[in-house]
Amino acid sequence: MTRQKYFTNTPLSVLDLAPVNEGGSPAESFKHSVELAKKTEELGFHRYWFAEHHNMPGIASSATSVIMGHIASATESIRIGSGGIMLPNHAPLVIAEQFGTLESLYPNRIDLGLGRAPGSDQATANALRRTLNSSPEQFPQxxxxxxxxxxxEGNRGVRAVPGQGLDVPIWLLGSSGFSARLAAEKGLPFAFASHFSPDYTIPALNIYRDNFKPLNVLAEPYAMVGVNIVAADTTERAKWLATSQQQQFLSITRGKPAKLQPPIDDIDAVWSLQEKNAIEKTLDSRSTIVGDKELVKEKLARFLSETNANEVIISSQIYNQKDRLRSYEIVGELMK
Structure with a gap:
């Protein structure tokens, strides 16, 4: 079993959006995820999470629990989880059964991260739910x-089989203060999406910590923050690789989500000044780190100091698989 290592005593984890490359397919994406999961487990990363998104040509992790099982079967020790399951899209019983099944197959390795957003546009959300009776406002219930x-005991005579009586850690995910406050009230671990909502990071973490109630799960608050990292052997190459992520956010900003595009030499040639400002606000330099090993080390340490996070989960939207593996390898070297 891989010995766990830490960077500044903080566990580092992986958020895999299962990117579908331009010219590629979901099948290829899943092969890349297996390779990356094995590599990051070897490097000492703590968790490997997938996010639920729908109707997104560039993200293949829509059937989140299915791909989790696939990755868990290909690894040995790294924790596998959802970052997250969008609970309003599903009947809670189905999620309990799915994650009860995963926990039964891979004991003490499964995390259930939950969000309240649809993870899609409204038309897709309606198609998923088949009813308008479920909404994010009902998330606490x-x-x-x-x-x-x-x-x-189950729920009013209904039992999740498997699931009943199993200890599947539940995390709440958020990009605002709502889930921070709910996680505090429930005494649950909290993961904040600082990788695309940097301005709300500190306020949300303060809400969580200031209102935390120790119940049966945690004696004290436990917060994880998201960070985008594109690392390479030179900062110049890292900036070039990062244009794939910038193009991805540009396509979303324009309302036309696309597959992950290859890097380009001049990103300023494809976006307007207004689009550039909007995307750079989202991909803020505090929680989007692009550079060589020393620059990544410096900026990651600074972000950890600012947030006092218990854990960091890293997303790296990089087009070429070899470059993606190398990016996590560079970050992994910081844990030695």
Whole structure:
């Protein structure tokens, strides 16, 4: 089993958006995820999470629990989780059964991260739910129902089989203060999407820590923050590789999500000044780190100092698989 190592005593984890490259396919994406999961497990990363997105040509992790099982079967020790399951899209009983199945197959390795957004546009959300009766506003009630299915008693005579009585860690995910406050009230670990919502990071973490109630799960708050990292042997190459992520956010900004594009030499040739300002605000330099090993080390240490996070989860939207592996390898070297 891989010995866990830490950078500044902080566990580092992986957020894999299962990118589908221009010219590639989801099948290729899944092969790349297996390769990356094995590599990061070897390097000492703590968790490997997937996010639920739908109707996104460049993201293949829509069937999140299925790809989690695939990755868990290809690894040995790294924790596998959802970052996250968008609970309003699902019946809580189904999620309890799915994650109960995963926990039964891979004991003590499964995390259930939950979000309240649809992870898609409204038309897709309606197609997923088949009803308008479920909404993000009902998230606290859905969370309670889900927790009941994992209890020994079940929920009003309904049992999750498998799932009942299993200890599947539940995380709440958020990009604003709502989930921060709910995670605090429930005494649950909290993961903040600082990799695309940097301005709200400190306020949300303060809400979580100031209002935290130690219950049955945690004695004290535990916060994880998201960071985009594109690392390379030179900062110049890292900046070039990062244009793939910039193009991805540009396509989303324009309302036309696309597959992950190869790097380009002049990003300023493809976006307007207004688009550039909007994307650079999202991909803020505090939580989007692009550079060589020393620059990544410096900026990551600074972000950890600012947030006092217990853990960092890293997303690296890099077109070429060899460059993606190398980026995580460089970050992994910081844990030695």
């Amino acid at each position: 859905q969370l309670e129902e889900l927790q009941a299915y994992f209890s020994e």
